[in-house]
Amino acid sequence: MLANYAILAVFMVVAGLVPIGALATAWVIRPHKPNPVKSEIYECGIETVGEAWVQFKVQYYIYALVFVIFDVETAFLYPWAVAYNRLGVFALFEMSIFVAILLAGLLYAWRKGALEWV
Amino acid sequence: MPDIPLSWYLIVASALFCIGLFGALSRRNAIGILMGIEVMLNAVNINLVAFWRYITPQALTGQVFVIVSITVAAAEAAVGLALILAIFRSRDTVNIEDVHLMKW
Amino acid sequence: MSITQVAFILISAITLGSALAMVTSRTVFVAALWMVAAFVGVAALYILLEAGFLAAIQLLIYAGGIAVLILFAIMLTPRVMQPMEGLSRFNDQWMFVAAVSAFLFAGLWALAIRTDWPVNLQRVTGDNIFLLGRGFMTQYLLPFEVTSILLLVALVGAIVIARD
Amino acid sequence: MQFIYDIGPRIVAITAQFLGQHFPAWAVQLILMIVSVATIAVFVLITFMFLTYLERKIIARMQDRIGPNRVGPLGLLQPVADAIKMMTKEDITPTVAHRAAYNIAPVLVVAPPLMAFAVIPFGKGMIAADLNIGILYAVAISSLGTLGLLMAGWSSRNKFSLIGAMRAVAQMVSYEVPMILSLMGVLMITGSLAMGQIVSKQAVPFIILQPVAFIIYFISSIAELNRTPFDIPEAESEIVAGYHTEYSGMKFAMFMMSEYVSVIVMAAVGTTVFLGGWRGPVLPSYIWFLLKIYVIIFVLMWFRGTLPRLRVDQLQGFAWKFCVPVALLNIFMSGIVIFLVPPNTTHPLVQVAAYAVGNIILAIVVLLLYRRPTARAAAAVSGA
Numbered sequence: 001m002l003a004n005y006a007i008l009a010v011f012m013v014v015a016g017l018v019p020i021g022a023l024a025t026a027w028v029i030r031p032h033k034p035n036p037v038k039s040e041i042y043e044c045g046i047e048t049v050g051e052a053w054v055q056f057k058v059q060y061y062i063y064a065l066v067f068v069i070f071d072v073e074t075a076f077l078y079p080w081a082v083a084y085n086r087l088g089v090f091a092l093f094e095m096s097i098f099v100a101i102l103l104a105g106l107l108y109a110w111r112k113g114a115l116e117w118v
Numbered sequence: 119m120p121d122i123p124l125s126w127y128l129i130v131a132s133a134l135f136c137i138g139l140f141g142a143l144s145r146r147n148a149i150g151i152l153m154g155i156e157v158m159l160n161a162v163n164i165n166l167v168a169f170w171r172y173i174t175p176q177a178l179t180g181q182v183f184v185i186v187s188i189t190v191a192a193a194e195a196a197v198g199l200a201l202i203l204a205i206f207r208s209r210d211t212v213n214i215e216d217v218h219l220m221k222w
Numbered sequence: 223m224s225i226t227q228v229a230f231i232l233i234s235a236i237t238l239g240s241a242l243a244m245v246t247s248r249t250v251f252v253a254a255l256w257m258v259a260a261f262v263g264v265a266a267l268y269i270l271l272e273a274g275f276l277a278a279i280q281l282l283i284y285a286g287g288i289a290v291l292i293l294f295a296i297m298l299t300p301r302v303m304q305p306m307e308g309l310s311r312f313n314d315q316w317m318f319v320a321a322v323s324a325f326l327f328a329g330l331w332a333l334a335i336r337t338d339w340p341v342n343l344q345r346v347t348g349d350n351i352f353l354l355g356r357g358f359m360t361q362y363l364l365p366f367e368v369t370s371i372l373l374l375v376a377l378v379g380a381i382v383i384a385r386d
Numbered sequence: 387m388q389f390i391y392d393i394g395p396r397i398v399a400i401t402a403q404f405l406g407q408h409f410p411a412w413a414v415q416l417i418l419m420i421v422s423v424a425t426i427a428v429f430v431l432i433t434f435m436f437l438t439y440l441e442r443k444i445i446a447r448m449q450d451r452i453g454p455n456r457v458g459p460l461g462l463l464q465p466v467a468d469a470i471k472m473m474t475k476e477d478i479t480p481t482v483a484h485r486a487a488y489n490i491a492p493v494l495v496v497a498p499p500l501m502a503f504a505v506i507p508f509g510k511g512m513i514a515a516d517l518n519i520g521i522l523y524a525v526a527i528s529s530l531g532t533l534g535l536l537m538a539g540w541s542s543r544n545k546f547s548l549i550g551a552m553r554a555v556a557q558m559v560s561y562e563v564p565m566i567l568s569l570m571g572v573l574m575i576t577g578s579l580a581m582g583q584i585v586s587k588q589a590v591p592f593i594i595l596q597p598v599a600f601i602i603y604f605i606s607s608i609a610e611l612n613r614t615p616f617d618i619p620e621a622e623s624e625i626v627a628g629y630h631t632e633y634s635g636m637k638f639a640m641f642m643m644s645e646y647v648s649v650i651v652m653a654a655v656g657t658t659v660f661l662g663g664w665r666g667p668v669l670p671s672y673i674w675f676l677l678k679i680y681v682i683i684f685v686l687m688w689f690r691g692t693l694p695r696l697r698v699d700q701l702q703g704f705a706w707k708f709c710v711p712v713a714l715l716n717i718f719m720s721g722i723v724i725f726l727v728p729p730n731t732t733h734p735l736v737q738v739a740a741y742a743v744g745n746i747i748l749a750i751v752v753l754l755l756y757r758r759p760t761a762r763a764a765a766a767v768s769g770a
Contacts, residue, residue, distance in 0.1 A: 002226065003415070005269050007515045008504055009229075010419045014427050015500035019493040019640050026473045026636030039481045056297045058384055060556050061203060063702065064287075064294045065196050065384070067559040069377045070710070071287040072192045074566050075185050075279045076358060076366060078522060081573040081717075083355025085724050091359045092721040094367070099714060101370040105377035106710065114381050115706045117699030121224045122270070124341055125334045130234045130267070132330035134241055134260070136323040141245035143323075144316035149250055149296055153257045156288065157241055160264050163280075171271045175344045178357045182365065184276055185354075188283055189369045193376035195288045199295040200380040206299045215313060225412075251540055252487065258533055278522040286529030290559055293536050297552060351518065351579060 062114050066106070073102055127168035135161035148202045148212045152195065159191045230270055237263030254292050261285045275351050391670045394512035398422070422514055426503050434646045435465035441687050448691035469639075477635035480543065487541035492633070492640035494534035499647040502527045505581050506654045509664045509672030513582060520581040521573070524655055525566060528610070531644065532558050535629050538641075542632035550628025553698065554612055560702055561609035561616075564709035568602040571720040572659050575729045585663035589734045593660040595741040598716045598748060600660045602709050604685075607652040609701070611645065613686065615693040616701060653682040707759075712752055719748045 076098065084091055109115055138161060141154030163184050170180020206212050240259035247253045261284040268277035358366040389396055398418060405414045439454060439462065446453025454461030479488060505520040507513040517523055532555045539551020573579060575595065576587045593600045609616040612628075630641040657663060657678040666674035696704075727740040 002270070002272070004515050004517055005274070007419045007423065008269075008501070010423045011501050011504045011514070012497070014420075014423045015497040016493065018427060018431070018500060019496040019643075022640070023492065023636050026475075026477065029473050030635060031474075031476045033476065034478065036481070039478060056294075056552055058203065058298060060552055061199070061291075061294050061298055061384055062381060063556050063560055064291045065200070065380050066377065066706065067563060068192050068196055068283070068287040068291050069373050070563040071283055071566075072189050072373060073370075075188065075283060076369070077567075077570060078573065078579065079275070079351050079355030080358060081355070081570045082349075082351045082577055082579060083359065084574045084721065085577050085729055086352070087356060087359055089725045092718075092725065094359055094363060095721070096718070097367060098370045099717075101367075101374050102377075103711075103714070105374040106706070108378055109381055110707065112381065112385075114385060115703065117702050122227055122230050124339050126230060126234075127267070127271070128334035129331055130238065132327055132334065133238055134264075135330070136327040137238065137241040137245055139326065140316075140319055140323040141241075143319040144312045145245070146313050147250050149292060149299070150245075150253060153244060153253060153292060156284075156292075157244065157257065157260060160261065160284070164264060164267055167268055167271050167273050167276060171273065171346075172341050172343065173339065175342065175346050178353055178361070181273065181276060181350075181354060182357060182362050184273075185279065186365055186369055188279060189372065192283055192288055193372055195291055196376050196380040197383070199291060200384040203295060203298055204383050212299050249484075252484075255487070255533070255537065274517060274519045275522070278519045278526045281526040282522070282529060286526060286532065286562075287559075290532055290536075290555060293533075294552075294555075297540075297548075349518070349578075352577070 124172040131161045131164040146213050148214045152198050163187055233263055233266045250296050258285050258289045272346055392510055394509055433650055437646050439465050444687045445691045472636050472639040475635040480632055482543045484541040487537050491534050491538035492637045495644040496640050498527050498530040499651045502651045507581050507585055507663055508675055516580055516582040518580050521579050539629040544632050546631045547629050558610050560705040561606040564602050564713045565606040567713035568599040570717050571596045571599040574720050581658055588662045591662035602713050611648050614690040615696050653679045656682050719744045
């Protein structure tokens, strides 16, 4: 069984080597002539004003939050889906309760306007 | 797998736990503390999986326990970060030494 | 030393190294990236323990979900993205905490080595994912439904707290 | 003749036999692994270079232009010229950037989609690792790409980069949920997460049984790829180029490469799960697989040539208020149909009929549920 996963390690090495190799080749070939103006950050040619690490609105966090909750749900739903056609209809009911409780959360967020971008 | 003794996993898990503990107790930044706690939970999960594999490989309890524990970790991170954001909004800081409303 | 042992040592070194880098890095954003590396290392340990499904879940939830949540929270608190000027990243008690952690580690190490664990190295048989799915529907039905309530509470609570 | 049909496994067998005479068993295994991974990598890279050409050519045709036509016959050597240009172009690192993260980000963006190919069955017996968590592995690995984007956006220390990265990640996480849920209908039928099983259970391609799931999968993967009409993270008119604004030369090429490799991954997963994978009459299996992949990719390019960009609020609202509920309804529908018509025992035609009824009912329910919101939206548009 582990042999099946060993090829993932090989994949990881190759997937890392492809971009690193490309970047290294380019690093050898390309010119290096930095100067202060060139190395400034690019904001449409205008001099930058203020700090780049600005504060974002809380809306981003809410989306990530709902995502994490539903992501966790997959940890339960995927085994259930695999087992379903050998389980019978009671599994569907048990599953519906689980999903309904989570949907209540989604509906709450929806009603409260947490899903609006604005 | 079979040629790795169980104690190796336990040692790695306890090392990870202690690193997380150090992070959780010593960082000034509230988000840093939360990250320490997440690492501690991960260390516990390694232990659970190792015990499942080495002691009760036929029972499912170990794996179910890990999935539930991951769920709890996700819920904890969600609420904890929301609290940190709320504190940041009202007090404009995430340095928890500045947040001492309930301190003597 | 066998190949799996070498793999184990390599993975553990990466995991623990990333965790150490996490607790010591000055910038919180960089610390969060190291944390993700540690999570991936833990997923690799799960694979060595023949728990492939848990490894995938670890990647999906921790490295893909919780990490994004933490990084977003960092973006929402801009001052923490840079090291705090004039302040160390650690609080005043860090040396004491380091000593306690080291002591605890020594104790746990001794415990892990000395205890005679009742090891039972049977092969894992059957379709693990199917068994988990059936387990959630039968033996572990209560934890299964209770976690959905936990998730609901976390969702509602976090939304209420995060938006004023 | 038979040799052409299962060329992959044959070559592996012959090589293994040849190597077996000279090397110990573990070395043979290792060499075979490296060779097969390298073959897949080369295939992906060549497809990537060809796709950059194909996309420009197709979009040009749709817009009544000719597209690349100077380098080589029909402009076919354009990708090579591009590659040489990228290689020799100066690479600028902003002085204020966080150097380590800035340099690692391109690698982290490319590696996850490349790793996802480990579980793709390219043809009969041509799968690198038929893991029992197959599809979940592909989803989990692709979700790691968000971290590279955030790293790139943050480390550039450029407002446009950071805004682009945040938008991209918010969009990708929102659409990951409907994507995961849409795959579940299929998994309930197959009873396995392994890609090999998913293909072998498809006597009828699942797109016929699960059309709603396929549509949701397709839409959410376009959003995951940040392609038109969901390309808000790279909206040139608003935020320059999004998260890769600061990147130039080869590092910029890495971001392009990640985009196209992800397109191939998405098309390959979609083919395997919904279009019957490598199954098909007459032609060899891998040819079928390639044909199906290119059909999906062509539709993607068609979308890009046709549709305008959406607004952020429309996009997020569509994910949570439409895709997620509909995907859940689809799971419920599949559950009922599977209970009435068990997939392993009934004739495929009966199944097709049962799912047709199920899908029609599902469509009616969805239309009824969303009648008011759609009417309101239409009124808002005509009123404005």
